[in-house]
Amino acid sequence: MARSRITAEIEVEAGSIDGPPLANIPEWSVSELSAALKKTVEEAYGYVRVRGEVSGYRGPSPSGHCYFRLKDDKAVLEAVIWKTTFSRMRVKPEEGLDVIVTGRLTTFAGSSKYQIVVDTLEPAGVGALMALLEERKKKLAAEGLFDEARKQLLPFLPQVIGVVTSPTGAVIRDILHRLADRFPRHVMIWPVKVQGETSAAEVAAAIDGFNALPETASGRLPRRPDLIIVARGGGSLEDLWSFNEEIVVRAAANSFVPLISAVGHETDVTLIDFASDKRAPTPTAAAEMAVPVRADLLLNVDSCARRAFASWRRCQEARWSELRAAARALPNADEVLAQPRQRLDQAAARLSRALHANAQVHRVRFSRIGGHLSKQMLQTHIERRRERYDGLAVRLRAGLAANIQMHRTRIARETERVHAFGERAQRAVLQLIATRDARAERVGQLLNAFSYRGVLARGFALVRDAAGTPLHTAAAVGPGTPVEIEFADGSVNARVEGAGAQRYRAEPARKPRPRRDSSDQGNLF
Numbered sequence: 187m188a189r190s191r192i193t194a195e196i197e198v199e200a201g202s203i204d205g206p207p208l209a210n211i212p213e214w215s216v217s218e219l220s221a222a223l224k225k226t227v228e229e230a231y232g233y234v235r236v237r238g239e240v241s242g243y244r245g246p247s248p249s250g251h252c253y254f255r256l257k258d259d260k261a262v263l264e265a266v267i268w269k270t271t272f273s274r275m276r277v278k279p280e281e282g283l284d285v286i287v288t289g290r291l292t293t294f295a296g297s298s299k300y301q302i303v304v305d306t307l308e309p310a311g312v313g314a315l316m317a318l319l320e321e322r323k324k325k326l327a328a329e330g331l332f333d334e335a336r337k338q339l340l341p342f343l344p345q346v347i348g349v350v351t352s353p354t355g356a357v358i359r360d361i362l363h364r365l366a367d368r369f370p371r372h373v374m375i376w377p378v379k380v381q382g383e384t385s386a387a388e389v390a391a392a393i394d395g396f397n398a399l400p401e402t403a404s405g406r407l408p409r410r411p412d413l414i415i416v417a418r419g420g421g422s423l424e425d426l427w428s429f430n431e432e433i434v435v436r437a438a439a440n441s442f443v444p445l446i447s448a449v450g451h452e453t454d455v456t457l458i459d460f461a462s463d464k465r466a467p468t469p470t471a472a473a474e475m476a477v478p479v480r481a482d483l484l485l486n487v488d489s490c491a492r493r494a495f496a497s498w499r500r501c502q503e504a505r506w507s508e509l510r511a512a513a514r515a516l517p518n519a520d521e522v523l524a525q526p527r528q529r530l531d532q533a534a535a536r537l538s539r540a541l542h543a544n545a546q547v548h549r550v551r552f553s554r555i556g557g558h559l560s561k562q563m564l565q566t567h568i569e570r571r572r573e574r575y576d577g578l579a580v581r582l583r584a585g586l587a588a589n590i591q592m593h594r595t596r597i598a599r600e601t602e603r604v605h606a607f608g609e610r611a612q613r614a615v616l617q618l619i620a621t622r623d624a625r626a627e628r629v630g631q632l633l634n635a636f637s638y639r640g641v642l643a644r645g646f647a648l649v650r651d652a653a654g655t656p657l658h659t660a661a662a663v664g665p666g667t668p669v670e671i672e673f674a675d676g677s678v679n680a681r682v683e684g685a686g687a688q689r690y691r692a693e694p695a696r697k698p699r700p701r702r703d704s705s706d707q708g709n710l711f
Contacts, residue, residue: 216295220293220298224292224293227300231291232290233305234288234291234302236263237285238258239282240279240285242254246269246272252267263300263301263302264302267279267303271304274383280318283309285309285310289302290302316423319430322430322432322457323457326435331436337462339463340446340475341413344476344477345412346408347372347414348373348374349374349417350378350389350415351377351418351469352378353377357469360470360473361373364470368473369483371476380418381421381425381428382428386429386433389434393414393434394437394441399411412443413446414441414446415446415466416429416446417449418449419469420450420454426449426450426454430456430457435460446462446465446475447461447466448467448471452467647672652669654670664682665683666683668680669681
């Protein structure tokens, strides 16, 4: 109906295509015609609810807005979701998803097309949600987020348990009651919304927040929990959809604190169940997985203690039996030591006789050796050694004198060489000084040839400004400019009068500078 009305208005204004043109029809600019079409479409339709398949979706643009098309088997409708609306959506558009959108129909003058500005988007039925869930599950599984190798073992007895759930529901009461029955533990609750638009972001932030806590309590921050439980009661697929969002699944997969998912009842399955380290069918079952039964542990400890004591007693009795049997098998101590005692007595009896005989043998041997020793033999031996040492002393003195003479000869020879080298060095230095003097003289002559003082000596003068900079042109000075004029025999101060620097007014002459002559240049060396 709206299209017929627009066509009728255009025909009335423009006239029939086949008829003659009407010159009195007012002209419309393209912008005015586009604005009229936009107003007509928005007033005729306003908010509409459209069902179609998402096509051409490539995610948010750099500006944050989303552009795609809704299509069925016969037509295509352009759609746009603004950035602020897209951030609030619980279900995001995906390629090929059958959805129902609600929004405002309008036109886009930039490309002469009509489009729908989407405010809400929801899958078209449970089948679409299941298809979206299955596709997301395959995508995350392909990334390895559900691999068994990533899963961690649960601690046997955690000291602190973190619970991510709603603080007002029955779930937290069931978990606390079950923990108190089995083994009371310290519980930290991170309150979140378990349903709604912001639920997924809050659950993911809670998991990341527990992981970000320090390992030990510091200041006002508590310590990091040893185990995390993400729990929610049962509900429909739409109610549990927050736990199927990618942000929640990735937070659970990246948690380095072991995590138990307890979402819904036993028949409810969400994607966080695949990414968590352990899935519990109910929140109560999650509490049972988290801690053992304290009474059962005490019974096991008592049973192990009784078994250990009984085993120790049996072991001690067996050792005593073995010791008694070994003692009966050992011989009598007197029988074992009888023969060694007899041998010791015999050795003691022979020891005194053996000592006397040994002393006698050594006495005879020393007497035989002493008979060979006499005073005459010792004097002869000493005299022979004295003659030997005198011969060595004579040889030593002769060798020392020869060595001294040899070193004196060598020193004299080296002294002559040093004198020869000194004379050669003196001649070389004198030659070098003469060469450098000649070079310095040539350089001084060249300096005098290029010095400006030679020009001053020929009757010229050098004009400088107050800063001492030479002036080369008359245009460089103006009336009243102070100048300094240097002649060959001194310098005077002057001030310029008139333009063009044609006249000079002499000022009192200052003390002439001493003339620099080439002879005052000094020696370069």
